[in-house]
Amino acid sequence: MSSAAQRAKRREEIDHAYGEVARAATWGAVKYGLFGASLATLAHFTWPTFRVTKAHVPAPAVVCTGLVFYAEDKLQTHEAATRIKEGRLRREARIDLARRGLVGTETEIAKWKEEREARLREEQAQAQAQNAAGPNTAGLVFYAEDKLQTHEAATRIKEGRLRREARIDLARRGLVGTETEIAKWKEEREARLREEQAQAQAQNAAGPNTAGSS
Numbered sequence: 001m002s003s004a005a006q007r008a009k010r011r012e013e014i015d016h017a018y019g020e021v022a023r024a025a026t027w028g029a030v031k032y033g034l035f036g037a038s039l040a041t042l043a044h045f046t047w048p049t050f051r052v053t054k055a056h057v058p059a060p061a062v063v064c065t066g067l068v069f070y071a072e073d074k075l076q077t078h079e080a081a082t083r084i085k086e087g088r089l090r091r092e093a094r095i096d097l098a099r100r101g102l103v104g105t106e107t108e109i110a111k112w113k114e115e116r117e118a119r120l121r122e123e124q125a126q127a128q129a130q131n132a133a134g135p136n137t138a139g140l141v142f143y144a145e146d147k148l149q150t151h152e153a154a155t156r157i158k159e160g161r162l163r164r165e166a167r168i169d170l171a172r173r174g175l176v177g178t179e180t181e182i183a184k185w186k187e188e189r190e191a192r193l194r195e196e197q198a199q200a201q202a203q204n205a206a207g208p209n210t211a212g213s214s
Helices: 003-046 047-054 059-099 105-135 137-170 177-206 208-213
Strands: none
Touching: 003 047, 003 059, 059 105, 137 177
């Protein structure tokens, strides 16, 4: 994600938090203002000392108290929810990266978040397209999405098995299963498979007698 995109995302998060705090502050000011006005009215008509005393609490002070209390409470709640959400995302990222055989560094976690956001945007766009296209197209897209998810899951499982097999084979050779060595091992495996396929095709083309004599 570029620096401009990061700044835009950060600005969006700040604007969202500001809107939440502003709404909470407004509600707190209204609530405390009405409560203070009700108490003052009740005391004025039921407590003679209150009518003659000069130590009345100013109405703006009551309103500001409600504003500050509600705004601070909303801000702390928002920060706590943001920390919890961020922690869950990071745990999910580390688990997914570990399944892929990657270390959950800050760079990898940031890439994982970008991929997740791109996937969510794509899903939202697909959902909007489905709603616009109608139920038949929506069913077709759902089926295609299910097939895609199944294929992705199978690909991840296959990739994990290959990486485990590569590490075991490299360990037998006395090599460390780094990303570079695993990539070389995959290339050697693919070359060996292509060679075996070519030999099998040559045998089939030559006929059963030649294949048997060979």
